Amino acid sequence: MQTALRTSLPESELASRAKFAPQARVVREERQEERQSERQAQTAGLPLSIRGLRKSFGDNEVLRGIDLQIPAGQFVAIVGKSGCGKSTLLRLIAGLEKIDAGSIGFVQDVQPEDIRVMFQEPRLLPWARVLSNVEVGLGRDRSSGDAHARAEKALAEVGLTDKRDQWPSVLSGGQKQRVALGRALVSRPRVLAFDEPLGALDALTRISMQRLLERVWRDQGFTAILVTHDVSEAVALADRVLVIDEGRIAHDVTVNAARPRERGSAELASLEGSILSHLLSADDRT
Amino acid sequence: MSLIDSVSLPRGFRLPRVDGLIQWIVPLAIIAIWQVASVTGFVPTRVLPAPSDVVLAGWKLLLSGELVRNIWVSFWRASIGFLIGGGIGFAFGLANGLSQLSAKLTDTTLQMVRNVPHLALIPLVILWFGIDESAKLFLVALGVFFPIYLNTLHGIRTVDPQLIEMGRIYGMTDGELFRRVIFPGALPSIFVGIRFALGIMWLTLIVAETIAASSGLGYMAMQAREFMLIDVVVLSILIYALLGKLADSASRVLERLTLSWHPAFQKR
Numbered sequence: 098m099q100t101a102l103r104t105s106l107p108e109s110e111l112a113s114r115a116k117f118a119p120q121a122r123v124v125r126e127e128r129q130e131e132r133q134s135e136r137q138a139q140t141a142g143l144p145l146s147i148r149g150l151r152k153s154f155g156d157n158e159v160l161r162g163i164d165l166q167i168p169a170g171q172f173v174a175i176v177g178k179s180g181c182g183k184s185t186l187l188r189l190i191a192g193l194e195k196i197d198a199g200s201i202g203f204v205q206d207v208q209p210e211d212i213r214v215m216f217q218e219p220r221l222l223p224w225a226r227v228l229s230n231v232e233v234g235l236g237r238d239r240s241s242g243d244a245h246a247r248a249e250k251a252l253a254e255v256g257l258t259d260k261r262d263q264w265p266s267v268l269s270g271g272q273k274q275r276v277a278l279g280r281a282l283v284s285r286p287r288v289l290a291f292d293e294p295l296g297a298l299d300a301l302t303r304i305s306m307q308r309l310l311e312r313v314w315r316d317q318g319f320t321a322i323l324v325t326h327d328v329s330e331a332v333a334l335a336d337r338v339l340v341i342d343e344g345r346i347a348h349d350v351t352v353n354a355a356r357p358r359e360r361g362s363a364e365l366a367s368l369e370g371s372i373l374s375h376l377l378s379a380d381d382r383t
Numbered sequence: 384m385s386l387i388d389s390v391s392l393p394r395g396f397r398l399p400r401v402d403g404l405i406q407w408i409v410p411l412a413i414i415a416i417w418q419v420a421s422v423t424g425f426v427p428t429r430v431l432p433a434p435s436d437v438v439l440a441g442w443k444l445l446l447s448g449e450l451v452r453n454i455w456v457s458f459w460r461a462s463i464g465f466l467i468g469g470g471i472g473f474a475f476g477l478a479n480g481l482s483q484l485s486a487k488l489t490d491t492t493l494q495m496v497r498n499v500p501h502l503a504l505i506p507l508v509i510l511w512f513g514i515d516e517s518a519k520l521f522l523v524a525l526g527v528f529f530p531i532y533l534n535t536l537h538g539i540r541t542v543d544p545q546l547i548e549m550g551r552i553y554g555m556t557d558g559e560l561f562r563r564v565i566f567p568g569a570l571p572s573i574f575v576g577i578r579f580a581l582g583i584m585w586l587t588l589i590v591a592e593t594i595a596a597s598s599g600l601g602y603m604a605m606q607a608r609e610f611m612l613i614d615v616v617v618l619s620i621l622i623y624a625l626l627g628k629l630a631d632s633a634s635r636v637l638e639r640l641t642l643s644w645h646p647a648f649q650k651r
Contacts, residue, residue: 193552209554220549224567224644233563236554266646280553 141318142170143211143287145190149199152185159185161344162199172314172321174335176328178376181341184292187214187324191290203288210236213286217293219273221265227276228252228261234280251283252276254313271302275309282313289314291323295330304360307334311356328376332368333358340375348375432614437621440614449603454622457588457599460516461626464523465584469577472528476535476576480569481561493532501525502590514595519588526587527580534576538569571645574638581630589623 150163159182167173175183188194190201191214203211213234221230231248232239238247252258255275265273274294281289291310295303311334314321325331331338332352340348350372354364414434420426421433428436444450475493479486501522512518542565550564592601600619607615642648 191552193548214552216545216549218545220545222546222564222567224570224642225563226644233550233553233555239559264644264649266644266649 141285141287142320143207144169144204145288145320146202146204147190147199148202150186150189150196150201151198152182152189152194153197159344160189163344163346165339165346167320167322170318170320172323172334172336174323174325174331174338175341176325176331176338176372176376177341177347179326182344183324183341186341187290187292187322190288190322207287210238210284211287212290213281213284213288214290214292215274215277215281215294217296219265219270219277221273221276221280223265225265226261227257227263227265227268230265230276231279231283234283236284238284248279248283251279254282254316255279255309269302271298271306274298274306278309278313282317285317286319288320288322291321291325293325294323296326303330308357310334315356328369328372329360329365332365332372333360338372340372342376348372429613432617436614437618440612441618444603444615444618453598453600453603454626457592457601458626460519460592460599461523461584461588461630464520464588465527465580467520468524468527469531469580471524472531472576472580473535473573476532476573477539480536480539481565490536493529497529497533502587505591505594509595514597518595519591519599522591523584523587526583530579530583531573531576534572534579535569538572538576539565541572542568571642574634574642578631578634581634582627585623585627585630 145165145167147163147165147167150160150165151158152160163186175186177183185194189196191212193214221227222233225233228245228248231251232244234251235241235244235247238244249258249261252261255278257272257275257279260268260272260276265276268276277294294310295306298306307330310321310323321335323331323334328338332354335352338348338350338352339346340350350368352365352368354362354368358365417426417431418434421428421431421436432440441450475489479490504525505522508518508521512521546564546568547560550560555563588599589601592599593605596602600622604616604619607613607619639648
């Protein structure tokens with residue numbers, strides 16, 4: 098039932114279901130469960146609606162009209178060549194840059210604590226112990242009475258309870274990134290934006306971090322937006338992969354593979370191949 | 384919730400025991416050689432008195448209360464001058480590091496004043512203040528102002544902008560951002576300034592007390608010179624060395640306590 102499509106049209110789902118007619122019933126039951134968990138997720142995640150988004154730095158027009166709807170709780174990966182504007186799009190969503198034209202709507206009212214960003218660098222305060230670093234993520238609730246307990250819980254979610262009293266300088270790169278993830282999660286965000294958070298990690302650490310990201314996303318149901326240059330990471334984690342080229346969304350690919358996903362499986366590999374060929378064909382044009 | 388998490392003793396910090404004694408081997412050896420050279424007459428006592436004579440002179444001055452009084456006066460001048468000059472330097476460093484307007488307004492002026500050797504102002508200062516306490520305080524304050532100003536400014540300007548962006552994203556107010564990110568980030572550099580300033584503090588004070596004073600260690604040394612009491616002169620010089628070392632050690636301890644997060648201060 099896994100399909101890869103350039104546009105996420107619901108008709109295609111029907112097509113794939115028809116193909117697997119004998120198993121249709123099983124599939125339908127599974128889908129119902131999925132929908133239920135999706136509904137739970139919707140209370141946590143925020144839907145995004147982006148219209149006509151433009152951004153330029155000086156004469157360089159980085160984003161040239163982005164239109165994008167992201168349903169609540171979806172895991173979206175954004176890939177593209179370096180300099181294509183994918184990080185700029187993320188920074189605009191996170192409110193780190195000013196919008197030149199167009200709009201980004203969250204449908205509901207958002208608090209600053211609802212949107213969190215995780216960067217390629219952990220950006221931990223070197224002079225605060227691990228637990229205090231996680232507490233930073235609470236935003237305006239930092240001084241509330243349960244700040245400690247909430248930070249401990251977030252630290253447990255990323256599996257670093259035993260490091261709570263360490264200085265960041267003694268942690269490994271992967272552990273630092275996990276602290277940064279805990280800090281991003283502690284305020285229970287409804288949108289979590291990842292700006293190549295695993296780019297600086299070694300291959301094995303990266304895979305275990307990907308599993309961790311997927312797990313917390315499934316547990317908490319936030320809307321996840323992941324900018325990455327690693328296409329295999331994008332297809333392994335995301336429901337939907339957007340290919341950005343020259344400031345526009347060039348392709349919108351739905352990934353329907355069941356979770357937990359097996360890394361290196363044939364269908365993910367073929368999907369990865371087709372996305373890569375989009376990226377490279379764009380390269381050939383220039 | 385502690386802000387900088389810095390109050391607890393770092394694991395690497397130990398009271399000086401065997402490790403602490405090693406650094407005293409060389410000074411003690413020099414004194415021993417000196418003593419031998421004096422006793423054997425290799426160095427005439429009129430050029431340099433034996434360490435035992437210096438200790439004896441110190442003991443006499445201690446009994447008369449003169450030594451303690453003079454050390455206290457010098458110590459008082461040094462600390463008050465340091466607090467005033469350092470405080471103003473720190474304030475200007477903060478203001479110019481945090482505000483572009485303030486930096487534009489005052490930095491050029493301060494840089495110009497910095498290039499005047501502050502000891503060159505001694506004649507002017509004597510004309511203004513006489514040989515009063517304020518003259519010494521003014522000179523010490525002026526001397527310690529610049530290293531603290533420059534290093535505070537540098538520390539604040541070089542705080543990782545990515546951390547500042549992170550603080551803003553996580554909704555820190557300006558005050559919180561300063562307390563949690565900017566000040567701790569600038570602290571290592573501020574300490575460099577403090578240690579420079581401590582050196583300049585003693586230098587300025589010695590010169591000022593030697594030229595124009597009626598009390599203090601420098602005055603004691605000058606008086607002794609008038610009466611050819613060379614042992615007291617040497618004693619004053621040694622006390623300066625000890626006080627300088629003491630100030631440096633104090634700043635090191637403070638550094639260890641507040642910068643225990645820093646990899647350079649962690650023992651593994």
